[in-house]
Amino acid sequence: MNTRFLETLVMLDRLKSFRETAQMLCATQAAVSKRIEALEEELGVQLVDRSQRSLRLTRIGEQVVAQAEQILALEKQLKRSVQPDAPPSGRVRIGVIETVVHTWLTPLIHLLSARLPAVEPDITVDTAHNLREQFRQRKFDLLIQNDDVSELARSGESVVLALCSFPMRWVARPTLLPHARTLRLEDLERVPLLSFSRTSGPRAHVKALFAGRAAEPRVCSFPSVQSIIQLTKGGFGVAAIPPVFVRQELTAGELEVRDGPALPPMAISLAHAEGTAPAVQAVARLTRTVVADYCEEIGPRWVNALACEEALSA
16 A cells, blocks of 8 residues: 555645645646545545535545554654664553552653653553563563563563662551550561562562461552552551552551561562563663652662662662
8 A cells, every 4th residue: 555645645634635745746637636536445445525616525434544644654654663763652561560650650651751752651550470481481471560570581581680689667546556566477467467469579578487487467459659648647457558649648657667577678670582672672771760760769768779780689
């Protein structure tokens, strides 16, 4: 299919005039008419409603214009991308856990728009388990999550980089738990414990604390960080979460961090396929910059930067 004919149809739809379209394309009206007729013959449909005095496309013609605009945009993007000095461009599919949404995703999107305007981020938020499976199926170009993905690096097909880690602490309403001492396992056995989804590493760590004990703790799993926060504020239970999620509530005295059985930090890593597209690599580099700036800005009380330059496979 001749993309010049598609360009002519799009221009004709915008200008609603064969004469003005011909002038804009530096062609004759006869040439414009022949292009439209050739396109109609190739597609086997009528694109222009010739029964009206004013120029109007048929309903099918309007559908073709919408798709023609996409084809022309892709053609333009393709031509631009093969230039030696072309900036990174194209769609980058990014899978992220909700922790990222509540911390440094907004700065990342702003910086992507400013520094990589030709890149279109396509972001999916899900549990680490689901994201990892979709990444294996090549449904994402970039994976940002907290579960151990070192096997991806060992396979030699993916690059895995450590980004940052969030301390995990026990967070609750001030009136929910006994004061004046460090929390013990028997204290936590008496209240619901709020954690992430059933397949998550943080939930497994909470459950592991009670292995071999007679009492089975009530661990409530939620894929939504906001749900955990609201239930904790409402006094339903004790949350095992990064305190960074509730900085405002802690400052206001609505919630408090309590010392208790130690929990491993939530380590965030980034993964992408080995030898991936330049746009994906550019987004990965920018992500590392955003995370480093974020860690420096809010400090080690809330988050710690990891060795971003060192691949986990090393």
